[in-house]
Amino acid sequence: xxxxxxxxxYQHVQEGExxxxxxxxxxxxxxxxxxKQRPGGHPVFLIQLVKSGEVKKQKRLTFQFGEAKKxxxxxxxxxxxxxxGTYFCATADGLTFGKxxxxxxxx
Amino acid sequence: GAVVSQHPSRVICKSGTxxxxxxxxxxxxxxxxxxxxxxxxxxxxxxxxSNEGSKAxxxxxxxxxxxxxxxxxxxxxxxxxTSAHPEDSSxxxxxxxxxxxxHYEQYxxxxxxxxxx
Numbered sequence: 001x002x003x004x005x006x007x008x009x010y011q012h013v014q015e016g017e018x019x020x021x022x023x024x025x026x027x028x029x030x031x032x033x034x035x036k037q038r039p040g041g042h043p044v045f046l047i048q049l050v051k052s053g054e055v056k057k058q059k060r061l062t063f064q065f066g067e068a069k070k071x072x073x074x075x076x077x078x079x080x081x082x083x084x085g086t087y088f089c090a091t092a093d094g095l096t097f098g099k100x101x102x103x104x105x106x107x
Numbered sequence: 108g109a110v111v112s113q114h115p116s117r118v119i120c121k122s123g124t125x126x127x128x129x130x131x132x133x134x135x136x137x138x139x140x141x142x143x144x145x146x147x148x149x150x151x152x153x154x155x156x157s158n159e160g161s162k163a164x165x166x167x168x169x170x171x172x173x174x175x176x177x178x179x180x181x182x183x184x185x186x187x188x189t190s191a192h193p194e195d196s197s198x199x200x201x202x203x204x205x206x207x208x209x210h211y212e213q214y215x216x217x218x219x220x221x222x223x224x
Binding site: 033035041043044048088090096099100102 | 200
């Protein structure tokens, strides 16, 4: 199946700072999904990107899908303590998850 | 959004016994359900894909005789861990897929934490 690499593995930020996680694939993806998993919880679907160069926003979250459909990013503006958790990208066709980025916020 | 339930949420069993975990899609029909395993602070590892009415497709390295999957209806899939051993202790999460090709959404169950003593 398709493989996705996600970086960074851990990210410490001060509350109010921005945060970005990146997902990269060596092959062209038909689409990509993003999930958030709170500590002790289960993954929750955030969004799916399908089109080349697509950009979608959900409040302070901005999702991008690369022009070549080989990479994607999730950017959070002005992080809040409620943003704590692990963010995973996943390929919908292969259902392969990246290793996730653990977001730790320091007040 | 769609809801997926999983039962039990936690189970402790003795080594050598079998444990059955249920995954139900509550408000939609899921032709495909997935079973994952997750170790602490690690990603989800897909174990198998189950389609309603057919045999599950297991990922490489997953023993199909140990992890029995049944998907008898559009709303229920079960995972049975047979002859469980301490190394099987983990967080097992199911998900159900809804939507159409190219526009799938996946909904996860709350997970089952299995501890084998």
